[in-house]
Amino acid sequence: MQPGSTNGTSGGGIAVPMAWLCAEYTADEMLRTAALVEPDSLEFRAGRQALALTIHLCDGADPFSGASPAAQVDEWLTVTSYGHPWPQWVQGRLADRTARERHGGEDPDLALASDAWRLLRDTELLATDLTGLEPWHPSRPADVPPDEAAQVWMPAWELGLPLGHLAIHLW
Template structure:
């Protein structure tokens, strides 16, 4: 059993081990996929999306097993379905009654859940400028542009960019 507190039950520093483990796995998957530098906002969005996926699926496995990666790949396959799943799982966990630290049964502690909620709020509230895939027209119909122009762009929630990045990185891992 991992130690969650530095003191006895009356006080001490809470260590959100379940969330930290999920972040570690997300980082391993994204670095293994090698799609984006870790300094980009897209990487951070992918990291948060994967960490949420691992955390909310009960991903306290030992190492990166092929069966777990396949499960996470399936969960991240479709954006709107993933978003609904995240909201549903967070609501389920918020409705549970558990202590401030992780028990031997692997249930997340309150510190873990707080970090997961913060990650989800960040993914929902942060918008990134991305190519507008709905506005893409065939090159034959597009007006001639200078090479440095990127085309139409739109502001989109961070999870909509991070989720496909995380999903693709699992395929490349």
């Protein structure tokens, strides 16, 4: 009988993606605590996946990584901040992990992280156009209020990433 779980280091056991599951749990708790959107909404799912992907790729779900919790949170805030090239960062980190898997061994978390990125990238959500809502945005005329009813189709990560960033701040 095979063991019910293993971190992939024992010979022939079932490889359980513990790092991904920890990252997803942490992201879920952050978003539920922040109470920014309903937990059963598509926005919540996009935020949870974007935040879990960020946490996982920062290696922040590993309590034995040696980094202090404050340093981990600072890194998550930096990576999810406005203007950071998050999609390119994700693709680069996933490519690095894929290369290590080819040379090292099976990474049970890589498949789930890659699937999360594919879904965030390929799924589009109809949401409020966020580009003109900031009062300091240079493209917004000062005397014209933003139209919050204007909606656009956007990749799920574009909605989930700001939700994740706000959830980290409120955590």
